[in-house]
Amino acid sequence: MKVDGTCHCGEIAFEAELDPDRVGICHCADCQTISASAFRTVAAVPGETFKILKGAPREYIKVGDSGNRRVQAFCPNCGSGLYATNADGERDLYNLRVGTLSQRDQLVPQMEYWRQSALPWVPALENTTKFDANPG
Ligand SMILES: [Zn+2]
Ligand SMILES: [Zn+2]
Numbered sequence: 001m002k003v004d005g006t007c008h009c010g011e012i013a014f015e016a017e018l019d020p021d022r023v024g025i026c027h028c029a030d031c032q033t034i035s036a037s038a039f040r041t042v043a044a045v046p047g048e049t050f051k052i053l054k055g056a057p058r059e060y061i062k063v064g065d066s067g068n069r070r071v072q073a074f075c076p077n078c079g080s081g082l083y084a085t086n087a088d089g090e091r092d093l094y095n096l097r098v099g100t101l102s103q104r105d106q107l108v109p110q111m112e113y114w115r116q117s118a119l120p121w122v123p124a125l126e127n128t129t130k131f132d133a134n135p136g
Contacts, residue, residue: 003043003107004053005100007075007082012055014082016045016096023098024111025128027118030062034072035081038119041098043107047085050094061087111135 004015022044031040057073062084064070069087074080084095098104109128112118116132124130 001103003101003103005096005102007078007080007100009075009078011077012057012075012082013053015051015053016094017049018043018045020107021110023107023109024113025109026113027122028114029117034062038122041109042095043098043101045094045096047090047092047094057082
């Protein structure tokens, strides 16, 4: 499915092609902090389908507990989160922030990651595959 997104101020616009089965929620502590919310909703898209149409995102590099380096991109003007991708090597996958997508009302999370750090008041969704941490 073709999707398009913009940050809140409109300085940055992008598009991609996504599989609606690859929409998930992450409850990890990093996602809570970086999204400034209770959890983050993401859609994984193949790198070759992701195109920035307008603007230049700012990229923050997050280093995970495993030493894994991840790009966290946001609008330098309004601060809206846009995507995450590999900091090193090929950018073969982008995790788009579903809240920036025009089609977000059609994107239903199929998976929940890091349920072990979900905030206690967040109910588990009924029809998701749940992982205590990362899948696999
Ligand atoms: Zn913006
Ligand atoms: Zn996370």
